[in-house]
Amino acid sequence: MNDLCFIHDSIARWYAKEGRKELPWRNTDNAYHIWLSEVMLQQTQVKTVLDRYYFPFLERFPTIEALADAPLDAVLKRWEGLGYYTRAKNLHKAAMLLTQRQTRGTSPTLPSSIDELIKLPGIGKNTAHAIAAFAFKKPVPVMEANVKRILCRLHAIEEPKDKNLWELAYAQVDRNDPFVYNQAMMDIGATLCTPKNPLCDACPLESVCRGKGEPERYPQKKRRTVPTREQHIMVTLYNDKLALSQRRGRFLHGLWGFDAVEVPLCAAEEIGEVTHAYTHFKLRCKVYIYDELEPAHDHYFTPEEIRKLAISKVDEKILKLYLHSCDA
Numbered sequence: 001m002n003d004l005c006f007i008h009d010s011i012a013r014w015y016a017k018e019g020r021k022e023l024p025w026r027n028t029d030n031a032y033h034i035w036l037s038e039v040m041l042q043q044t045q046v047k048t049v050l051d052r053y054y055f056p057f058l059e060r061f062p063t064i065e066a067l068a069d070a071p072l073d074a075v076l077k078r079w080e081g082l083g084y085y086t087r088a089k090n091l092h093k094a095a096m097l098l099t100q101r102q103t104r105g106t107s108p109t110l111p112s113s114i115d116e117l118i119k120l121p122g123i124g125k126n127t128a129h130a131i132a133a134f135a136f137k138k139p140v141p142v143m144e145a146n147v148k149r150i151l152c153r154l155h156a157i158e159e160p161k162d163k164n165l166w167e168l169a170y171a172q173v174d175r176n177d178p179f180v181y182n183q184a185m186m187d188i189g190a191t192l193c194t195p196k197n198p199l200c201d202a203c204p205l206e207s208v209c210r211g212k213g214e215p216e217r218y219p220q221k222k223r224r225t226v227p228t229r230e231q232h233i234m235v236t237l238y239n240d241k242l243a244l245s246q247r248r249g250r251f252l253h254g255l256w257g258f259d260a261v262e263v264p265l266c267a268a269e270e271i272g273e274v275t276h277a278y279t280h281f282k283l284r285c286k287v288y289i290y291d292e293l294e295p296a297h298d299h300y301f302t303p304e305e306i307r308k309l310a311i312s313k314v315d316e317k318i319l320k321l322y323l324h325s326c327d328a
């Protein structure tokens with residue numbers, strides 16, 4: 001048996017015994033469900049998606065058409081807490097495009113070709129490959145972070161280039177059973193070939209892995225310093241209600257939030273600080289409260305009303321700090 005046959009065979013046997021076959025998006029042919037799971041899982045752990053987001057989202061938006069028909073606010077509300085809201089906005093936008101394109105009398109559906117999938121908002125190269133492999137059983141590889149790490153270790157690559165990894169992935173994919181092969185690769189990466197302390201002794205690829213002696217050497221980590229951004233946040237009150245605006249910029253677009261100001265008003269009182277780590281920067285907000293004599297904002301809400309709005313994690317922390325300051 002050559003190495004490739006051995007890899008396919010031992011991966012398939014391992015998956016039959018150890019794979020996370022019960023995951024709901026692995027037990028459906030519904031391309032919309034698979035697409036949704038891929039988008040949710042891009043930046044979020046399986047457990048979080050499974051416990052809190054996947055089913056409630058599908059319950060509220062059971063079809064592409066239902067998602068397209070819903071207002072963005074409702075979509076963001078169901079996404080609240082998952083973060084990276086651009087994912088939800090692109091999902092919504094893509095659903096609207098698919099619905100516009102549907103032919104009369106049919107339900108909107110995803111295209112099966114990778115080239116067509118990539119044209120949709122929010123679907124990158126890997127997501128397109130995952131949808132093609134899982135929903136349409138195309139013989140193509142997926143390439144999420146876990147798979148990249150396995151490929152680097154299997155081939156002892158310290159500084160991988162995307163193009164080379166895709167070539168290796170295409171050469172290695174099991175064309176007879178891309179579904180099991182890809183799911184198994186992701187599971188091996190998530191459970192055995194972990195970034196730290198991989199469990200090589202239990203790995204079905206151990207005998208052909210060139211990196212097993214020093215697995216953590218592959219790939220080399222790029223050192224990244226994350227800048228800190230400072231903001232002054234004003235919690236403005238009128239008649240015990242809090243002023244919030246709906247964000248218009250690209251970042252957090254559509255979510256409701258407290259206003260950031262260049263310079264806090266002299267009469268404002270500082271109540272504390274909240275921090276939040278984003279992928280590319282850390283945000284540190286000094287929070288102030290200010291009681292207005294006349295209403296100068298368009299929208300005011302009670303804390304209970306705010307809980308029904310789609311707001312970011314940072315604004316949630318700010319609201320919590322404000323409520324805490326009221327109790328103090």
Ligand code: SF4
Nearest residue numbers: 193200203206209215
């Ligand atoms: S043998 Fe170790 S390093 Fe190689 S793929 Fe398996 S877990 Fe990863």
